[in-house]
Amino acid sequence: MSTPDTAPETVQVPEVTVLFAGDSGDGMQLTGSQFTLATALARNDLATLPDFPAEIRAPAGTLAGVSAFQVHISDHDIFTPGDAPHVLVAMNPAALRAELATLVDGGTVIVNADTFVERNLAKAGYDHDPLEGDDLDAYRLIRAPMTSLTKEACKELGVKPRDAERSKNFFALGLLSWMYSRPIEPTIEWIEAKFKGRDLIIAANKAAFNAGHAYGETAELSDHQVIVRPAEMPAGTYTNINGNTALAWGLVAAGQLSGLPIFLGSYPITPASDILHELSRHKEFGVTTFQAEDEIAAVGSALGAAYGGHLGVTTTSGPGMALKAETIGLAVSLELPLVIVNIQRGGPSTGLPTKTEAADLMMAMYGRHGESPMPVIAAKTPADCFDQAIEAARIATQYRTPVILLSDGYLGNSSEPWLLPDVDDLEPFPVEFASGFNQVDEEGNEIFWPYLRDEKMARPWAIPGTPDLMHRIGGLEKEDGSGNVSYDGANHAHMIAVRAERIARIPVPDAEVCGDSDADVLVVGWGSTWGAIAAAVRRIRNGGRKVAHVHLTHLNPMPANLGEVLSGFSTVLVPEMNLGQLVRILRDEYLVDARPVNKVTGQPFTPAELQQVILSELGDDT
């Protein structure tokens, strides 16, 4: 233990991963988010991973009730919330027990020592006090009496001890802010804004925060203090964004770019509800949000609004997708624009509502009755959710088709710095509704054919209210062109072929090979695995080995050059948070010996996991 007068120079590290863990009621998500914001303002690159139970308040003090928030901060650009955390903040014995195994060897454990009493230890399943035994010998332990010091700090404010105790998460935040030299002001300002009008709470939280900060300085912890220098990032204005917020803003932008009012029909479901919440705050953009009675009504209302000339959107997660399937099939038949957002989570059934998975790809591609192809795209990072929301709306409106946009719980909740686009640089895609007759009948009368196709094979979008263009559409098979009901077998076969071709012909960008195009091993990913794959590939290449990475945003149709790209590598690995869905599609479509790498634990891949898989594929010939 060093003393102040012999304090060593503060250590500089390139990156650090901190895991805040506590009881569901301990405010860990809040603490983590605020530490993240302070980190962003300190100009580090960062990535976060919130991880919370499905219960709002699981029994206090139990393992089931542990809520955690991981944040990875660095002086260089990073792609994931990190491998194993370097620092674990455990607010109670359950948090320590639940998360200790994830910590790196030699990592730092900061515990709220006040909570390590017999009752809590028992609830966590400990038959002894881990602070006293040899459990933590492999780690550096900081026992901070957070509760009592917080109460002490709040004493003079007139805050009741029970209320003061609730501020203990700010003590932890203060301590961590000191350890990593985070700026204090943003947190103080945030406390004042967040609890505006509740002066006692503001005072208690500030006192706790300051006490935590002071504790670092005075409790001889200076050998724990490290500096993570600002990352070099491209010039511009940044904000810290999570995937669901980015997706909501992307939809708002899509409304502007298409010139259409937005109609969101949605039913609350974890982890998609935040998109509904966010969009409901932006009515000034002409965004209507309709909280429907169920998932089916949510998509039905969005389809109705689309028929009426709005940009119809519905947001959900896996169970909701299952319920919407019939209506999506109707949208395929009606050839109307519709954006369906699936924030995937662990399944089947209710599964793991608050944990991530990406096992709905097959459902997105094929999960409807009949031959019902439709475009599918997937976002790869939190910020990319903004771009892909726009892309989904662009494809939907330009090609008059429902589009499925896949994200997942990890992307939806985790955050990263986002270099804000100049909104003037976003490409508009204005929509033109049909306005006049487009056909002449046998008697020479001008008429309207709702299924007469343009050069993109899209039918006219003729919205109610347009004189002369009255027409009927429906789920029954239609005669191509006139749109009249047709039971003719040859016409049905023709329409199936047309529906397939018009989706297959939608142009999508070529697949881009990152890394070594002459490598033996190609890693193909989709969706949120981008970060872990990119980080693993970078580490391997930094180690002097060759590897390539292709990431698919457009899953239907796939990039035109993909078959050629795949054929250029002897080994194709496909990491997925499922048991192998894209890998099956690639094998089916391109007859390549693509091999699955799977993870279905409710947690995203870490770079280290993928690094190991790829290295073992490359052979250990260093």
Add this chain to the structure above:
Amino acid sequence: MTDTLLPEGGSGDVPPTTRADWQSDQEVRWCPGCGDYSILTALQLLMPDPGVRREKTVFVSGIGCAARFPYYMDTYGMHSIHGRAPSIATGIATAREDLSVWVVTGDGDALSIGGNHLIHALRRNVNMTILLFNNRIYGLTKGQYSPTSEAGKVTKSTPMGSVDHPFNPVSLALGAEASFVARTIDSDRKHLTEVLAAAAAHRGTSLVEIYQNCPIFNDGAFDAIKDRDTKADAIIPLVHGEPITFGVPAEDGRATKGVAHDPATGGVRVVEVGDGEGRLAESELLVHDAHNPDPSVAFAISRLTDAGYLHTSPIGIFRQVERATYDDEARAQLATAGASSDADPAERLSALITGADTWTVV
């Protein structure tokens, strides 16, 4: 920003139309003798009312015999999926204030597979008119019992008789706090037309249950209220502001039956009217008040409908009250929010994404 794209239909004078203008070129394919024909005709005769534009009219349906209705109207229309028409119509009506939105549905479509959407449309009071063709049977799937079939009904799926208890659509709608609830009969053109006109004029969700005979799978289900000899005793006509009377008139022309409060149950009951013992004077009868904000009495009247074979049924407008509509309120919120800033859309979007905590790297 966004309303410039809406079509110009609806401006200026409405050109006069005839029944033929509302008929599409599609061949009507209901069974001969189906009650749907008379409803279609009544509506096509009603629509040429001054002030109604074909291009501003949308018919939405689900699945079933009734659901073919939109194909036969030369308006905008969508034949959607089973039970979901109210939710699709909710999207249309909320997105488009300028449209007249109609839902055509049946007892299976509205009350069985689509029951949830129906009750929520009614409670929200979205601007739409729902025509519920009730033939008390599944027709298009060839004759299974429906949620309005009487208990004990022998059908293809219930060879030993149905053990399901039926819904009363009017009671259900009143329970869902619908603002306009009516019942009429396919074969009574005059009454049907009057009720449809009132439903169309109502702001909010109107539910009209139309007793509709299926000559193939449930023929005669409504004979008691259609037969000349029995209908006077079978139909309890509801006329706002009038005492509720029915029955074959006495020789002096006075009503022989009526509806009165029932002190024993707190509901209403059918009573004999006249001077004799056990009879009530007409002045003691219930005066129908469709505008009563409390739906309790309307509900009580709806319970006079036979749950089994239909011998007696109140017909008319049960409830017609004003209350805020979902879509008007939703649009008002949009207008309020939109008026909060006069910045151009690009500026607003820029302000949105830079509105959180930001930092700048130079």
